[in-house]
Amino acid sequence: MSSTTPNIDRIRARVLWLLAKMRSGSGSLDAHLSTREVLSSLEVESLSNLDGVLGFLPSGTSFEVDSDGLRIFAERSRADLEGAVLEVAAYWKRVTKRDDRTEFSTKRLSLIRARLRSGRTVDELRRAVDACAASPWHSGENPNGLRYNDCEHIFSPERLDRWLSSGSSTSLRLDAPHIEDSATRETLLRRKSGRLGR
Numbered sequence: 135m136s137s138t139t140p141n142i143d144r145i146r147a148r149v150l151w152l153l154a155k156m157r158s159g160s161g162s163l164d165a166h167l168s169t170r171e172v173l174s175s176l177e178v179e180s181l182s183n184l185d186g187v188l189g190f191l192p193s194g195t196s197f198e199v200d201s202d203g204l205r206i207f208a209e210r211s212r213a214d215l216e217g218a219v220l221e222v223a224a225y226w227k228r229v230t231k232r233d234d235r236t237e238f239s240t241k242r243l244s245l246i247r248a249r250l251r252s253g254r255t256v257d258e259l260r261r262a263v264d265a266c267a268a269s270p271w272h273s274g275e276n277p278n279g280l281r282y283n284d285c286e287h288i289f290s291p292e293r294l295d296r297w298l299s300s301g302s303s304t305s306l307r308l309d310a311p312h313i314e315d316s317a318t319r320e321t322l323l324r325r326k327s328g329r330l331g332r
Contacts (some may be wrong), residue, residue: 147190154206163208166251222259230283245289262297
């Protein structure tokens with residue numbers, strides 16, 4: 135049975151590579167496959183069972199296992215990814231009017247990198263920054279006087295989807311977790327619907 139294991143590993147590696155190619159489209163190979171997707175496609179019980187499989191990926195192909203799954207990429211695309219991460223981070227810093235002391239922390243860069251790895255484009259991330267910057271609430275016009283436009287408020291998966299679906303026309307975010315009292319929520323609802331002052 136051990137003589138068939140390398141053949142099975144080769145087949146599984148080919149399946150992974152083809153899934154990654156399909157996910158990447160016509161661009162350079164850079165795809166993130168979820169843990170569930172990998173386990174069901176290869177019929178294995180955990181990502182730790184892939185040690186032999188990953189060794190059979192084509193030359194010039196690298197991989198990273200993270201908490202969300204498996205990233206397969208062409209080695210030359212790593213530099214492209216990091217360049218895109220820094221481009222989005224610089225755009226975020228400029229549009230949200232951060233001062234020179236603001237650092238591109240590991241957490242901030244990781245959020246941006248994770249979204250790019252999941253298939254989001256630089257343009258989509260820039261649009262999300264624009265949408266957040268256009269929100270007076272998130273720019274500090276709120277009862278707390280605080281800005282809610284850090285990377286975690288823009289680039290977490292669920293928030294990014296909301297920013298992209300809302301566009302820059304959204305000036306108030308009623309789903310913000312920091313709207314705690316009902317009077318503030320009612321005022322915001324009335325302002326949004328145009329009934330303020332009635």
